[in-house]
Amino acid sequence: MPATVVPTGTTIYQPDKCFNGYSLILTPGTGGPDLALIDMNGRAAHRWELEKPRTRGGVPRARLLRDGRLLVLRAWGFGRGGSIEEYDWDNRRIWEYTPPEGLWPHHDVQKTADGNTLIVCRELAPERIRSRAKEPERRDRLFSDVVQEISPDGDVVWEWHMYDAIDIDRRVKVPASPQWWAGPENNTLVDWTHTNTVQALPENRWFDAGDERFRPGNIMVSLRQLDVVMIVSRQTKEVVWEYTGDYQGGLSGQHDSQMISKGIPGAGNILVFDNGASPTSDLAHAGCSFVLEVDPVSREAVWIYDRRERFHSQFTSSCQRLPNGNTLILEAAHGRFFEVTPEGETVWEHLFERSARIQRAYRYAYDHCPQTAVLPPPEERPVRPEDRLR
Numbered sequence: 309m310p311a312t313v314v315p316t317g318t319t320i321y322q323p324d325k326c327f328n329g330y331s332l333i334l335t336p337g338t339g340g341p342d343l344a345l346i347d348m349n350g351r352a353a354h355r356w357e358l359e360k361p362r363t364r365g366g367v368p369r370a371r372l373l374r375d376g377r378l379l380v381l382r383a384w385g386f387g388r389g390g391s392i393e394e395y396d397w398d399n400r401r402i403w404e405y406t407p408p409e410g411l412w413p414h415h416d417v418q419k420t421a422d423g424n425t426l427i428v429c430r431e432l433a434p435e436r437i438r439s440r441a442k443e444p445e446r447r448d449r450l451f452s453d454v455v456q457e458i459s460p461d462g463d464v465v466w467e468w469h470m471y472d473a474i475d476i477d478r479r480v481k482v483p484a485s486p487q488w489w490a491g492p493e494n495n496t497l498v499d500w501t502h503t504n505t506v507q508a509l510p511e512n513r514w515f516d517a518g519d520e521r522f523r524p525g526n527i528m529v530s531l532r533q534l535d536v537v538m539i540v541s542r543q544t545k546e547v548v549w550e551y552t553g554d555y556q557g558g559l560s561g562q563h564d565s566q567m568i569s570k571g572i573p574g575a576g577n578i579l580v581f582d583n584g585a586s587p588t589s590d591l592a593h594a595g596c597s598f599v600l601e602v603d604p605v606s607r608e609a610v611w612i613y614d615r616r617e618r619f620h621s622q623f624t625s626s627c628q629r630l631p632n633g634n635t636l637i638l639e640a641a642h643g644r645f646f647e648v649t650p651e652g653e654t655v656w657e658h659l660f661e662r663s664a665r666i667q668r669a670y671r672y673a674y675d676h677c678p679q680t681a682v683l684p685p686p687e688e689r690p691v692r693p694e695d696r697l698r
Contacts, residue, residue: 320657327630347686561585573633
């Protein structure tokens with residue numbers, strides 16, 4: 309049980325060891341969440357006041373683009389509708405895409421290199437697929453996901469239906485009761501794939517060396533229910549690579565898989581937050597989360613952040629490799645956002661109020677876009693916790 313009274317705000321900060329910049333987070337607003345860029349000491353440098361959940365839905369994911377636009381996923385809860393929106397720096401909504409009836413956007417939204425938008429939508433698997441399921445519950449109602457690529461004009465230029473690529477008998481090993489707290493349609497039995505991350509692969513050394521599996525633009529997805537990260541060929545729509553892991557029994561409910569971009573330490577490797585949601589192979593994973601950096605060719609974990617039971621978020625969470633080689637981690641269940649060195653030293657930490665319910669958070673350089681580059685330089689004030697709080 310977490311402590312009932314904890315400090316909030318920036319609790320650790322060593323400026324000379326950090327990748328200093330702004331972090332994009334959800335922040336409490338009037339009637340619902342807003343989005344803010346905070347500096348290293350937790351002060352808001354810029355804020356977007358979004359239309360509130362009662363009119364637009366919540367905000368499970370947001371990203372700051374290179375031109376200063378804000379890319380936002382709005383959702384009415386898992387599987388209940390939503391839209392993709394873009395806002396300019398001055399808080400004006402300038403673009404919107406709403407999927408057609410029967411498709412419910414959730415969890416992630418990404419831009420491709422050519423300016424299109426990747427989204428994940430929940431959909432009901434067709435009867436021809438459901439009828440092959442062994443379990444009567446799945447034959448009656450089974451949810452899968454589709455990845456769509458949307459042009460700036462709102463046209464679907466590419467899509468991949470997971471039910472066409474995954475064996476119906478490949479399912480989660482630990483079913484949840486229909487009465488569990490997440491609801492009957494998110495019970496791991498009828499919620500077949502539960503995709504929580506999508507990425508178009510960036511340029512990388514593996515493809516440069518001739519490995520077609522890692523062709524830039526191929527699509528990587530994280531399927532939480534199946535404890536697997538997959539790469540799909542954009543050309544053939546076949547799964548060309550997958551990773552289930554072997555560290556402490558392998559992946560368990562993972563989130564935020566991403567190939568590290570060129571120019572950043574670890575380029576070409578895959579970073580993933582391994583939650584340890586419901587491990588089935590090794591009790592050493594129970595109650596423990598890990599951040600793994602994986603060489604996708606050898607499938608070996610070349611860097612691991614593991615603090616055993618002192619680090620755990622059963623659901624959501626995020627990770628990001630920073631340009632200085634540090635790794636930014638959001639331990640969402642406990643509202644802990646922190647930066648660690650390659651040696652595992654915590655050099656920055658920010659604790660959110662429990663009511664914030666932040667699922668993902670990311671760091672951007674001071675000059676990430678023209679608008680951040682002209683903000684007044686923030687004070688970088690070191691924060692050292694008292695010895696009793698370490």
